[in-house]
Amino acid sequence: MAAIKKPADQAGDPAPGRFQDAERHLIQPWPFAGTIGNEARTPIRSADGVYITDGQGRRLIDGPAGMWCVNLGHRREELARVMAEQAMELSYNTPWYTMSDPSVVLAKRLAAHAPGDLEHVFFTTGGSSAVETALRFTQFYNNVRGRPDKKMILSRGGAYHGSTYLSASLNGRPRDRDWMDGADDLVVKLSCPDPFRRPAGMTLAGFTNFLVDEFSDTIDRIGGDRIGAFVAEPIQASGGVIVPPPGYLPRIRDLCRDNDILYVSDEVVTAFGRLGEVFASGDLFGIEPDMITFAKGVTSGYFPLGGVMISARLTEDLRRSNHPQAMFGHGYTYSSHPIGCAVALKNLDLLEDGGLDHARAVAPYFQARLKTLEDLPLVGEVRGAGLMACVECVADRESRNPLALDNAVGRRIDAHCHELGLLVRPLINMCVMSPPLVITRDQIDDMVAILREGIARTMDDLRREGLWRG
Known part of the structure; x- marks a missing residue:
């Protein structure tokens, strides 16, 4: 393969008409109504x-x-080369009835890094689709187990979990949901775990107790038999890098386990070295979630890829159920994409090395x-x-x-x-x-x-x- 050349310096304004073309044709993410479809960015x-x-x-x-x-x-260059080489070897395969070597190898390697019994991976196209998959898996899991009412989801103020319908319904940042609909009948928002904005005079230990008591009271009020999952970033990223108070997450994990509530750790941001580990949940926060969602750093942004690590206990529960014909009717055209998985493998090599x-x-x-x-x-x-x-x-x-x-x-x-x-x-x-x-x-x-x-x-x-x- 020919060497990958460095792009030439491109000083000066963009090509003539580029801003006008953007304003006429390109809708940017998160636009305001007053400029939607008529905006050019840097x-x-x-x-x-x-x-x-x-x-x-x-x-x-x-x-x-x-x-x-x-x-x-x-x-x-290592990531760019792998991307090109995999495209020439196998650019795509349908995940509905075939599989590729990169997806299998990547699943095995990620399982070796994950905490607890998170031995299985469902690959998606990014973070939003990863969280959406975790939520739909929660619904499927409880339906198959004969618990159709166990569907409520607990989230928190300051949270950001994505832009698909269910994942966006969990978001708790200011202005994210002002003009957007969501599955509000399924979601309960708890307090943001922001120590900087805890009540005046409250100690960090007191703030932890407040958050844990609120969680426990919510379970008592709604009923553990109606709550399917709790979804939380170890550190709330887009909410302002909110680092939770000491002891908070392990105590919440215990409450989830005691009430058969699935704990979903959203590591779309915190995984793949951002906090110094491949996954931060176990090594840094002392929790073994039922699921971990990931994306972003898994390929260092070189190719869209995400996924959900799923506990072996959950898959075993499904296999033991009385409904072996029940289908998890969920997937994406680009699930387990061979190029994305190949890039992720090289990315993991570089992180480990x-x-x-x-x-x-x-x-x-x-x-x-x-x-x-x-x-x-x-x-x-x-x-x-x-x-x-x-x-x-x-x-x-x-x-x-x-x-x-x-x-x-x-x-x-x-x-x-x-x-x-x-x-x-x-x-x-x-x-x-x-x-x-x-x-x-x-x-x-x-x-x-x-x-x-x-x-x-x-x-x-x-x-x-x-x-x-x-």
Whole structure:
């Protein structure tokens, strides 16, 4: 195979008419009604390592790693080669009545990394379809076992689990569901496990007790015989990198086990090295879920792939049922896609061969350097774990009130950082950082320096416009 060439620098504006073509034909994700179908966004022309290059030729640190997904960095020749080689060997096979070697080998290797008895994998096309699959499997499981009423799903404020109908019904972030319908009759939202916003005067231990008591009271109120599953990210990613209080998740896992509620750990973001492990649920949080959903970093964003790890206990229960003819009528045209699975195998090789070690080694430095931003008056808290973090801005630290600020403060910071050489992910009053795992200490220093200057310039803007007097 010929060598993979580096793209030529593409400085200057995009091709003539590109913005107009986007505004006429391309509907972007998460658009507003006032601009839907008439919007052009920042063009990205090329990428390399932890950097991306925009349409004007500016080189930026990719702070969000795409969308939490480019774990091993851009332009990894090993991943690109495998993708091309597998396409030439077998580009597709129907998963309805055939299988490919890459899917079988990947399933076996993932099972070896998963906690407990999560020995089975159902491959999907991404994170939303992975969560949707877990929820539909829960329904199927309880139907086959003669428990058609055990279908309620517990989720939490601040959660994000996807954009398909059932997965989106679990979302608990502000504005996600304001104008969208969902399966509200099936979902109960619990409190967000955000220690930063716990009631004034409450200790961390007291906050854990509050969350566990709320969970227990919800089971008593609804009835364990009606609750099918609890779905939770170990760390709420798009909710603002919410790290739960100590002991919370294991205690919730115990309550789920005691009430025969399936615990679904949504590791779409936290898996594949983001927290230094292939899966974080067992090694870092001390839980053995009934299912783990994954996507994003499984291929480092080079190919759409996701999946659900499923407990052997659940599949054995189904095989022992009185309904052997019952069919799990669920699947995707691109389930177990051979190219995606081949890329994931090479991605796993690279993680095991130094990628995870580097992520573990550099993560404490990443967290410590970002924590220095708390000396800025606009910053209420910097929090995170591994190579994911959030800078939350507040009007004042005493009230921790974000609403007195311009709601676009995150976008303001991102705009300044873009000019300075850094892309961040703005979330209302927060900026989220989750760079590629291959980032170096020097690049972390550059990231933090740019972010500090971007926040400082935003403070000047807010003061000048009379929106903040900090």
